[in-house]
Amino acid sequence: MNTRTLLRAATTLVLLAVAIALVRALWLDYMFSPWTRDGRVRAKVVQIATDVSGLVSEVRVHDNQYVHKGDVLFVLDPARFQYAIDQADADLQRAQAQLAETKARMSAAQTEYGMKRAQASRRASLAGDAISEENRADADSLALQSKSSYEGAAAAYASAQAQVKAAQVAQRTAMLNLARSEAHAPADGYITNLDLYPGDFASAGVARMALIDTHSFWVYGYFEETKLPSVREGDPAQVRLLSGGTPIEGHVESLASGIADRDNPTSRGDLLADVNPIFTWVRLAQRVPVRIHLDRVPEGVKLAMGMTCTVTLTPSARN
Numbered sequence: 001m002n003t004r005t006l007l008r009a010a011t012t013l014v015l016l017a018v019a020i021a022l023v024r025a026l027w028l029d030y031m032f033s034p035w036t037r038d039g040r041v042r043a044k045v046v047q048i049a050t051d052v053s054g055l056v057s058e059v060r061v062h063d064n065q066y067v068h069k070g071d072v073l074f075v076l077d078p079a080r081f082q083y084a085i086d087q088a089d090a091d092l093q094r095a096q097a098q099l100a101e102t103k104a105r106m107s108a109a110q111t112e113y114g115m116k117r118a119q120a121s122r123r124a125s126l127a128g129d130a131i132s133e134e135n136r137a138d139a140d141s142l143a144l145q146s147k148s149s150y151e152g153a154a155a156a157y158a159s160a161q162a163q164v165k166a167a168q169v170a171q172r173t174a175m176l177n178l179a180r181s182e183a184h185a186p187a188d189g190y191i192t193n194l195d196l197y198p199g200d201f202a203s204a205g206v207a208r209m210a211l212i213d214t215h216s217f218w219v220y221g222y223f224e225e226t227k228l229p230s231v232r233e234g235d236p237a238q239v240r241l242l243s244g245g246t247p248i249e250g251h252v253e254s255l256a257s258g259i260a261d262r263d264n265p266t267s268r269g270d271l272l273a274d275v276n277p278i279f280t281w282v283r284l285a286q287r288v289p290v291r292i293h294l295d296r297v298p299e300g301v302k303l304a305m306g307m308t309c310t311v312t313l314t315p316s317a318r319n
Contacts, residue, residue: 034230034313036223038287039239041307044216046186047207048073052177054080056200056208063194066214067185073209074183074196081178088171095167099160106153113146187213217294217303219250221311222287230315231255237292240310246298252313253293259286 054076061073189211196208219239223231231252239248292311297303 034223034227034235034315035311036221036227036287037308037310038222039292039309039311040220040222041241041303041305041309042218042220043303043305044187044213045305046189046211046213048183048185048209048211049205049207050076050180050183050202051204052076052081052180053204054181054202056196056198056202059194059196059198061191061194061209063191065191067189067191067211069185069187071185072182073185073191073211074202076181076202078178078181081174081181084174085171085178088167088174092164092167092171095160095164099157099164102153102157102160106150106157109146109150109153113150115146117146183209185211187211188215189213212305217297217305218253219248219292219294219309219311221290221292223290223311224285224287226285228255228288231290231313232315236314238312238314239292239294240312241301242308242310245301248294248297248301250292250294253291255291256289259288 056074057077058075059073060075061067061071067073192210192212194209196202200208202208219237221237233252233254235252237250237252239250241248290311
């Protein structure tokens with residue numbers, strides 16, 4: 001075997017070894033390095049509802065409109081709520097008049113009771129030859145009767161005070177219902193999938209509008225469990241949207257502590273993340289949600305809840 005043949009064989013072996021090393025490095029990087037193409041943009045979705053029921057008279061926003069916190073989104077017909085306020089005002093006036101009447105009765109009963117008590121006391125102090133026992137007994141009886149009348153008037157006054165307080169509460173409730181007939185934006189954001197129109201009936205507590213809070217966007221990266229040992233809270237993250245554009249910088253905020261077990265029916269419905277491993281005939285590494293906080297969204301980058309993205313972590317940058 002000549003030198004040229006040996007050189008060719010050595011070169012082939014070296015190239016084969018390099019190729020094997022590169023393939024192994026790529027495989028290890030794919031299997032264990034902390035990155036995933038299975039990322040989803042998430043945000044807080046605020047369900048807008050009123051806590052009173054009524055017909056919708058105005059819808060002051062349109063689909064995909066940006067609104068500011070406190071803006072009026074839709075209004076229920078105020079007539080019924082205004083009538084309730086008028087009724088509450090009348091009930092309060094009636095209760096206050098009844099309170100004044102019972103107060104006057106209580107004052108008169110108190111005066112009479114004081115007078116009868118004083119008379120009974122004077123007659124009780126007189127000598128036996130100046131007044132008979134019967135007169136003393138009559139005076140005591142009248143004092144007791146006036147005391148009972150006073151106590152009854154005092155109880156009626158207390159009841160009238162309670163009625164006034166109840167009427168005041170009813171009045172404030174009616175005014176609150178009128179105020180709550182307007183639905184306000186609880187945060188800055190976008191109205192999405194609007195399906196509400198004047199003439200619709202809105203039931204109390206039933207969401208009729210959705211608002212995406214623009215200050216709440218984050219990313220869920222679904223990392224394979226084989227890559228979790230390389231993931232730590234605080235790790236820098238780079239998010240690349242499938243639509244392209246400037247990457248978004250962020251960091252790992254937290255790791256999920258549980259996901260639904262598809263092989264255990266009793267674990268479903270317990271509010272854990274249900275992550276589909278895609279194939280049912282191959283045992284794949286399960287994916288666990290990792291929450292990525294977005295440190296700064298570059299100008300011109302439009303985020304929408306549900307967008308897909310690639311998430312790449314940098315464990316080497318840990319302190």
